[in-house]
Amino acid sequence: MKPFRFFQPVAPADAGMQPGRRHFLALSASGAVLAATGLGAGALLTAAPVRAVNTQARIVIVGAGAAGISLASRLSSGLDGAHITLIDSREAHYYQPGLTLVATGAWNASRVVDSNSRYIPSGVTWIKERIQEFDPDNNRVYTESGRGVDYDYLLVATGLKLDFDAIEGMDPGLIGSHGIGCVYDNPDHAARTWQAIERFTRTGGVGLFTRAPGAIKCAGAPLKITMLTEHGLRRAGNRANAELHYFQPDRSLFSQPDMDEFLKEHFPQDRGIAVNWEHRFTAIDPGRREATFATDDGERTLGYDFIHVVPPMTAPDSVRNSALASEEPAFAGWLEVDRYTMQHRRYPNVFGAGDVVGTPIGKTAASVKAQVPVAATNLISLIAGREMTARYNGYTSCPLITERGRGILVEFDYDLNMVPSFGFISPYEEHWVPWLMKDRMLHAAYNAMLRGRI
Numbered sequence: 001m002k003p004f005r006f007f008q009p010v011a012p013a014d015a016g017m018q019p020g021r022r023h024f025l026a027l028s029a030s031g032a033v034l035a036a037t038g039l040g041a042g043a044l045l046t047a048a049p050v051r052a053v054n055t056q057a058r059i060v061i062v063g064a065g066a067a068g069i070s071l072a073s074r075l076s077s078g079l080d081g082a083h084i085t086l087i088d089s090r091e092a093h094y095y096q097p098g099l100t101l102v103a104t105g106a107w108n109a110s111r112v113v114d115s116n117s118r119y120i121p122s123g124v125t126w127i128k129e130r131i132q133e134f135d136p137d138n139n140r141v142y143t144e145s146g147r148g149v150d151y152d153y154l155l156v157a158t159g160l161k162l163d164f165d166a167i168e169g170m171d172p173g174l175i176g177s178h179g180i181g182c183v184y185d186n187p188d189h190a191a192r193t194w195q196a197i198e199r200f201t202r203t204g205g206v207g208l209f210t211r212a213p214g215a216i217k218c219a220g221a222p223l224k225i226t227m228l229t230e231h232g233l234r235r236a237g238n239r240a241n242a243e244l245h246y247f248q249p250d251r252s253l254f255s256q257p258d259m260d261e262f263l264k265e266h267f268p269q270d271r272g273i274a275v276n277w278e279h280r281f282t283a284i285d286p287g288r289r290e291a292t293f294a295t296d297d298g299e300r301t302l303g304y305d306f307i308h309v310v311p312p313m314t315a316p317d318s319v320r321n322s323a324l325a326s327e328e329p330a331f332a333g334w335l336e337v338d339r340y341t342m343q344h345r346r347y348p349n350v351f352g353a354g355d356v357v358g359t360p361i362g363k364t365a366a367s368v369k370a371q372v373p374v375a376a377t378n379l380i381s382l383i384a385g386r387e388m389t390a391r392y393n394g395y396t397s398c399p400l401i402t403e404r405g406r407g408i409l410v411e412f413d414y415d416l417n418m419v420p421s422f423g424f425i426s427p428y429e430e431h432w433v434p435w436l437m438k439d440r441m442l443h444a445a446y447n448a449m450l451r452g453r454i
C-alpha cells in the first residue's frame with residue numbers, strides 16, 4: 001500500500017481551534033461567510049429585493065422539501081393576498097446534506113431530523129397528501145385520495161425518486177444488514193450504513209462502492225463515502241487488510257472537467273482505491289454477498305464484505321408520467337423547465353425548483369438555494385405583469401469531504417467554470433474550511449433558506 005498523500009493538507013486533521021478557524025467562525029457568525037458559501041451564493045445571483053405584489057392568485061406548491069418550503073416562504077413574503085397551498089404528506093423534514101455525516105459516524109441521526117411545521121409560513125394551507133396526477137391542461141392536480149386541487153400557478157418541487165427496484169435483489173430494507181450501506185435513503189438507513197461501515201473498518205475485507213448512471217443528487221456523495229470509509233480504515237489501523245473498489249458507469253469521476261482530471265489522478269493513486277470504469281451495478285445477492293455489474297465485456301460478479309449501494313434516480317412517477325415531463329433524451333422524465341428562468345417550457349403558469357427539474361447542473365441544496373429565488377421572483381413578475389428577469393446560472397456546490405476534518409470545495413456553473421466562493425482556498429487543495437462548512441455552518445444556512453432569509 002502506498003503511503004497516503006491525497007492533497008497537500010493545509011492544517012492537520014486533528015488540529016485544535018487555530019486562529020484561522022476562530023476567525024472563520026467569527027465571520028460565519030456575522031453572516032459574511034454564509035453569504036459567500038454555496039448555500040448563500042444564490043442570493044448573489046438575484047439580488048433585487050421584491051416588493052409585495054397584491055393578488056388573489058391560487059398558487060399550489062407540490063413537495064415540502066428544501067425547495068418547496070423555501071418557495072412557500074419567498075412567495076408568502078413577496079405576495080399579498082395570494083392563496084398558497086403546499087401539498088406533501090411528509091411531516092418530518094430531513095436535512096439531507098447531513099446524511100453523509102450520519103453515515104460516516106460524525107453526527108447522530110437525530111441531528112438531521114426536523115419538522116416541516118416549524119418552517120411552513122403561517123397563512124400557507126398545508127394539504128398532508130401526495131399528488132397522484134398532474135393535469136396541467138386543466139390547471140389541476142389530484143391527490144392520492146382523489147381530491148382535485150385547482151390552481152392558477154403551480155410550482156413543482158417533488159425532489160426525486162430513489163429507484164432501488166432497478167437493482168435486482170435490492171430492497172432498501174436491507175440497508176444495514178448483509179454488509180449493505182446506502183447514504184441516500186433516510187436518516188435511519190444512514191445510521192445503519194454507519195454501523196455497517198464501522199464493522200467493515202474493524203474486519204477489513206473487500207469494499208465495493210457503486211455509482212448509478214445518469215443524474216443523481218449530490219453526485220459527490222458516492223466519492224465522499226468511499227474516501228471517508230478509506231479514512232475510517234486508516235484510523236482503525238486496518239487499511240492494509242482492506243481492498244477497495246469504486247465502480248463508475250462511464251469514464252468520468254466528476255462532471256466538472258478540471259476536477260475530473262484532478263480526481264482521476266489523485267483518487268486511485270493516493271488512496272489506493274481501484275477504479276473500475278464502465279461498470280453499471282445491476283444486481284445484488286445479499287445472502288452470498290455478491291454484486292453484479294454490466295460491462296462492455298459482459299457481466300462481472302464480485303464478492304464483497306461491504307458494499308455502498310447508489311440506486312439510479314428518476315423524477316417521481318407522478319411527474320415522469322405527466323405532460324409536464326421532458327421528452328428531450330438528456331432530461332427524459334424530469335420536469336421540463338427553461339434552465340435559466342425555471343419556468344416550464346410548455347406551460348407558462350408552471351415553475352419548478354430542486355432535484356426534479358431537468359437542468360444540466362443541479363440536484364444539490366446549493367442549487368436549490370440558487371434556483372428558488374429565481375423561480376419565485378419570476379413567478380411574482382409574471383403575476384404582476386412585469387418582465388421576468390431573474391436567471392439561474394447553474395450554480396452548484398459540493399463540499400467533497402475527503403476525510404474527517406478535511407475536504408475540497410468544488411463550485412461551478414452551467415459553463416462548467418469553477419466559481420470559488422473563497423479566494424484563499426484552492427479547489428485543488430485539501431483544506432479544513434469545507435469540513436467546517438459541512439460540519440458546523442451549512443445546516444444553519446439551509447434552515448435560513450427554508451425561512452426565505454437567504
Ligand SMILES: Cc1cc2nc3c(=O)[nH]c(=O)nc-3n(C[C@H](O)[C@H](O)[C@H](O)COP(=O)(O)OP(=O)(O)OC[C@H]3O[C@@H](n4cnc5c(N)ncnc54)[C@H](O)[C@@H]3O)c2cc1C
Nearest residue numbers: 063065066067096097131158159218354355363364365366
Ligand atoms: C446523502 C446526501 C448528501 C447531500 N449532500 C449535499 C451537500 O453537501 N450539499 C448540497 O448542496 N446538497 C447536498 N445534497 C442534496 C440536497 O439535499 C438535495 O439536492 C435537496 O434536498 C433537494 O431538495 P428538493 O426540495 O428538490 O427535494 P427534497 O428535499 O427531497 O424534497 C422533496 C419533497 O417532495 C415530496 N414529494 C415527492 N413526491 C411527492 C408527491 N407526489 N406529492 C407530494 N409531495 C411529494 C417529498 O415527500 C419531499 O418532502 C445531499 C443529498 C443527499 C441525499
